Amino acid sequence: MALQFYDLTIASVESQGIDGIALGFDIPKELEGVFAFVPGQYLTLRADVNGEDIRRSYSICSALGAHERRVGIRVLEDGKFSSYAQTLKQGDTVSVMPPQGRFVADIGGKHNYLLIAAGSGITPILSIAKSVLEGEAESQITLIYGNKTTASIMFREELEELKDQFMQRLSLVHVLSRENQDVDLANGRIGLDKLRLMHERGVIEPRTYHGIYLCGPQEMIETCSAGLVEMGAEKDHIHFELFTPADGVGLSVEKRALKQEQAAGDIEVITILDGTSRTFKMDGKTATVLGAAHEAGVELPFSCAGGMCCTCRCHVAEGEAEMDVNYSLESWELDAGFILACQARPKTSKLVLDFDAT
Numbered sequence: 001m002a003l004q005f006y007d008l009t010i011a012s013v014e015s016q017g018i019d020g021i022a023l024g025f026d027i028p029k030e031l032e033g034v035f036a037f038v039p040g041q042y043l044t045l046r047a048d049v050n051g052e053d054i055r056r057s058y059s060i061c062s063a064l065g066a067h068e069r070r071v072g073i074r075v076l077e078d079g080k081f082s083s084y085a086q087t088l089k090q091g092d093t094v095s096v097m098p099p100q101g102r103f104v105a106d107i108g109g110k111h112n113y114l115l116i117a118a119g120s121g122i123t124p125i126l127s128i129a130k131s132v133l134e135g136e137a138e139s140q141i142t143l144i145y146g147n148k149t150t151a152s153i154m155f156r157e158e159l160e161e162l163k164d165q166f167m168q169r170l171s172l173v174h175v176l177s178r179e180n181q182d183v184d185l186a187n188g189r190i191g192l193d194k195l196r197l198m199h200e201r202g203v204i205e206p207r208t209y210h211g212i213y214l215c216g217p218q219e220m221i222e223t224c225s226a227g228l229v230e231m232g233a234e235k236d237h238i239h240f241e242l243f244t245p246a247d248g249v250g251l252s253v254e255k256r257a258l259k260q261e262q263a264a265g266d267i268e269v270i271t272i273l274d275g276t277s278r279t280f281k282m283d284g285k286t287a288t289v290l291g292a293a294h295e296a297g298v299e300l301p302f303s304c305a306g307g308m309c310c311t312c313r314c315h316v317a318e319g320e321a322e323m324d325v326n327y328s329l330e331s332w333e334l335d336a337g338f339i340l341a342c343q344a345r346p347k348t349s350k351l352v353l354d355f356d357a358t
C-alpha cells in the first residue's frame, strides 16, 4: 500500500537551542507497527497552511524502543512549516507519514561509529547515538557536532546527559564557528582541515570505523566524505543524509516542482498507485512529473520535492525519463529502472510510472 498520512496527537513540545523545537508524537497501540522505525529515519509532516498543502520531512531523534516518535525542527525565518510548527501544542493533531529513509544504522552487535552532524542534522544522529549506546553494551561512538554558538546547539542537555551516562563509550566534540572555545580544534567549521587536524591528534581514526554517518549541508558532506576516504575510511562505510533547510531550499525546490505554470503538453503520463491508474498530459520542458501531476490533480507521494528523500520513488514501466538531480537513489535502483517523480522529465511521448513496484 502506498504511504499514507495518519493523524497523530502531539504528546510533547520542547524548545531546543535558540531556534529549534522538538515535537513528540503519541503512537496509538494499533499504529505501533506502522510507525516502527530504524534509527536515522524521518517522518513527513503535512499541514494546510493558509490553503497550501505543505509537507516537510524531519528526522526522528528518539532512541529505539521509545514510545514517542520525536522529531527536531529548526525554526527558520519565513519558514512556512516551521512557523506553523511553532504554534503547535500538546494535544494538537498533525498528519504524519510513517517512518522512511535509508540513512539507517542497524542496532545489535559491537560497533565503532563516527557520527558527524551540523545544526539540525543532529536529529537522526542523536537517534543513532542513543540507540547504539543503549542497545549495544560494548560499542563506541565518536560524535562531532558543529554549530554557530553554544546557544544554538539543539539537544545540548540530552547530549551532555548521554555523555555523562556513557562516559567511557561516547566521545563528544562540539565545534563552534562563532564562539571561541579553549581548544582550537573545537573552533571553526567542520570541514576537511578540521577532520585532518582531528586525525593528526587522534580524535578520529577513519580507518577503524564500522560506519561513518554524516548529516548536514551538502558541502560539508562532500568535503568530509572525500577527506575521510583519503584518511583511510572505507567508502562503503560512509553514509550520509543531506540536510534540507526545511523551509529554505525545500521551499524553492517545492515551488519549482509544484508551482510552475505548466505549458500545455502532449506527453502522456500514466501513474499506477495502489493498483489504480491515472493518466494526465504534460510538457517535460516546463514541469517535472510530480509538478505536472499536482497541476492535473493527481496525487502522488512526495515529501522533500528535492531529490533527497526517495518518497516519490517509482519504477519506469514504459518509456524513458531523466532526472534533474538525484541525491537518494542508489546505482542498483537506477539500473533496475527506478526514478524520482519529483525530478523526472519524460523523454518519450508516453511514460508509465509504477509507484507500487518495490
Ligand code: FES
Pocket (backbone or CB within 6 Å): 301, 302, 303, 304, 305, 306, 307, 308, 309, 310, 311, 312, 313, 328, 340, 341, 342, 343
Ligand atoms: S519527494 Fe523527496 S526525492 Fe522526490
